[in-house]
Amino acid sequence: MNIRVRFAPSPTGYLHIGAARSALFNWLFARKVGGKFLLRIEDTDLQRSTDESVASIIEGLEWLGLHYDEEKVFQSDNAEKHRAAARKLVEEGKAYRDFTPKEQRADANVKQNIADRARAHAAEGIDHRSNPFRDLAKGESDRRAAAGEPFAIRLKVARDGSSRFTDIVYGEQERAYSEIEDLVLLRSDGHPLYNLSVVLDDIEMGITHVIRGQDHLTNTHKQILLYHAFGADVPQFAHLPLILAPNKAKLSKRKHGEVVSLTTYRDRGFVPDAFVNYLALLGWSPDTTRYPAQIVRDNQEVRPNLEPGTEIFSRQRLIEEFSLDRIHKSPAVFNFHENDPRHWTDDKALWMNAEYIRTMPLDELSPMVKDELRAEKLWREEYDDDESEWFVKVVDLIRQRFFTLKDFSSQGRAYFSEDFDLEEAAVRKNILKEPKLKELLPQLADRLDQVEPFTAANVEAALRVFAEESQQKAGLFINASRTMLTGQAVGPSMFDVFEIMGRERSVMRLRSQRPWNEF
RNA sequence: GGCGCAUUGGUGUAGUUGGUUAACACGCUGCCCUCUCAAGGCAGAGAUCACGGGUUCGAGUCCCGUAUGCGCUACCA
Numbered sequence: 229m230n231i232r233v234r235f236a237p238s239p240t241g242y243l244h245i246g247a248a249r250s251a252l253f254n255w256l257f258a259r260k261v262g263g264k265f266l267l268r269i270e271d272t273d274l275q276r277s278t279d280e281s282v283a284s285i286i287e288g289l290e291w292l293g294l295h296y297d298e299e300k301v302f303q304s305d306n307a308e309k310h311r312a313a314a315r316k317l318v319e320e321g322k323a324y325r326d327f328t329p330k331e332q333r334a335d336a337n338v339k340q341n342i343a344d345r346a347r348a349h350a351a352e353g354i355d356h357r358s359n360p361f362r363d364l365a366k367g368e369s370d371r372r373a374a375a376g377e378p379f380a381i382r383l384k385v386a387r388d389g390s391s392r393f394t395d396i397v398y399g400e401q402e403r404a405y406s407e408i409e410d411l412v413l414l415r416s417d418g419h420p421l422y423n424l425s426v427v428l429d430d431i432e433m434g435i436t437h438v439i440r441g442q443d444h445l446t447n448t449h450k451q452i453l454l455y456h457a458f459g460a461d462v463p464q465f466a467h468l469p470l471i472l473a474p475n476k477a478k479l480s481k482r483k484h485g486e487v488v489s490l491t492t493y494r495d496r497g498f499v500p501d502a503f504v505n506y507l508a509l510l511g512w513s514p515d516t517t518r519y520p521a522q523i524v525r526d527n528q529e530v531r532p533n534l535e536p537g538t539e540i541f542s543r544q545r546l547i548e549e550f551s552l553d554r555i556h557k558s559p560a561v562f563n564f565h566e567n568d569p570r571h572w573t574d575d576k577a578l579w580m581n582a583e584y585i586r587t588m589p590l591d592e593l594s595p596m597v598k599d600e601l602r603a604e605k606l607w608r609e610e611y612d613d614d615e616s617e618w619f620v621k622v623v624d625l626i627r628q629r630f631f632t633l634k635d636f637s638s639q640g641r642a643y644f645s646e647d648f649d650l651e652e653a654a655v656r657k658n659i660l661k662e663p664k665l666k667e668l669l670p671q672l673a674d675r676l677d678q679v680e681p682f683t684a685a686n687v688e689a690a691l692r693v694f695a696e697e698s699q700q701k702a703g704l705f706i707n708a709s710r711t712m713l714t715g716q717a718v719g720p721s722m723f724d725v726f727e728i729m730g731r732e733r734s735v736m737r738l739r740s741q742r743p744w745n746e747f
Numbered sequence: 748g749g750c751g752c753a754u755u756g757g758u759g760u761a762g763u764u765g766g767u768u769a770a771c772a773c774g775c776u777g778c779c780c781u782c783u784c785a786a787g788g789c790a791g792a793g794a795u796c797a798c799g800g801g802u803u804c805g806a807g808u809c810c811c812g813u814a815u816g817c818g819c820u821a822c823c824a
Contacts, residue, residue: 236824237824238823238824240824270824272823272824273823273824275823276823276824326822328822330822331821331822338821338823339820339821341821342748342819342820342821343748343749343820344748345748346748346749346820347748347749348748349748350748350749351748380822381822382822398751398752398753401751401752402751403750403751404750407749407750407751407820408820409820411821412821412822413822414822415822416822417822419822421821421822421823421824422823422824423824425824426824441818442752442753442817442818443817443818443819443824444818444819444824445751445752445818445819446750446751446752446818446819446820447819447820467752469752469753470753470817470818472816472817474758476815476816476817477816477817478817478818506759509759509760509772510759511759512760513759513760513761515763537770537771537772538771538772539759539760539771539772539773556760557752557753558752558753558754559752559753559754559816559817559818560758560759560760561758561759562758562759563757563758563759563773563774571774574758574759574773575758575773575774576758576759576772576773576774577773578773579772579773579774580773582785582786586785586786628784628785628786629784629785629786630785654783657783658783701782702782703782703783704782705782706782706783707782707783709782710782710783711783716783716784717783717784718783718784718785719783719784719785720783720784720785721781721782721783722782722783723782
């Protein structure tokens, strides 16, 4: 069987992480089983759909590296087919025209309206199947339609019995038909509705596995009814647990803002593979029996496939390890702290990004750093040419303590530009607290100017000799130098910094009187 | 209101047919390393497995109930 899955976002805003995770799981599954991963834009809600949103979705997928197969489908292009299909159902007696005038309902309190209406109906003993047009004679219905009377088309759901299916994640699902209303397929203005469109498009696209958010779980029964009505094969369903906000509330674009937007992660310096890795662990986990920690089972050695305890999975490894039956059912909390810049998003995501930055191959990292420097106007063409070796060395040196790609242009700025800030706290702690440094640092500069060749080891030797002669601790000069050269109190081993900066810049910055002029 | 789904330390998760002190990752604390900060190494705090019953010699694991959260219930998607 040719396995075909799809990611079907509605373009009503930016791509949020829940949707991105759905896309990822579909993609992982497709790649794992050698199937096709398709993209369909569900833009049937014309009022809310925008081109910018479509662009942001495509950009997001591209950034994550989730390439879709075949041509993307716009659901709105199929509206005419969907209308025809609904009409056919009326002809076959599987659906009926509902001439009830359309109710106006305010979008804001739909939930409340539903509850109120349900209560009222229960009190009056009205079954939601008691639509007067459900059993209207076909001839009469045709006549009224021909006369131009507006109508919606509803599916005629069986009175007795129940619908059941097996969800790959949530297991056996059953729902009595009496709980399923005669759903509207076509609005009275002829507009096809979601449940009709998804089913028809999924049939046409040959979708075999529907992998999507748990919010669609109960509606699946309605959709299965439609598959039956159209005489089509019902696909397999796998519903994904929802991703919640820290207080276990629904993660919403409106309330939680940019932290849930995928583009935020790109713009704030995430490495795509790191974010993919993090996202994959939200609602899925690998089979730990393949970890060496539990390598022996039934006296049989199991393949030592993974480092003990690791959660770092390359894209390739993710594909190898992924399986739908290890997706779990309970919702995951996306743990971020709104007003804390250090923890603006989930700690684990941040840690994982840092882990990728400090361990990934330099030939993959360097281009990302290049993009970042370009964006901040710190890039020089020499870094691609004569100084390419130097550039990669700097990246390797400073990446060790960075969390995001942004850090290369902010904390790493002094390596690429003379225009960098001195941090006040660093200056006070490492320089101003020892007045003699005003005289001593230029002397140190003179001394280092003589070092030949200008290597870490030679600079270290010279500096230590100078410290001894001036009867100061080496640490005083080391820490002061760090602040003079980088503006900061923290950073890589100082002698490596000297070597990387080179004689000219090191000496010039040591002679600078900026700390005394600026503070 | 009805129906459905979920519930293991702060967060993500493991715990496959019920069986010794509930495991791992992130985060947190302390120590080591050290020119700083990270990284790394070591040690540690933190979970009466939502609650209440039941089945059993024995339950996080099975059954029932309750609570809480979430979802669906729309001529939204």
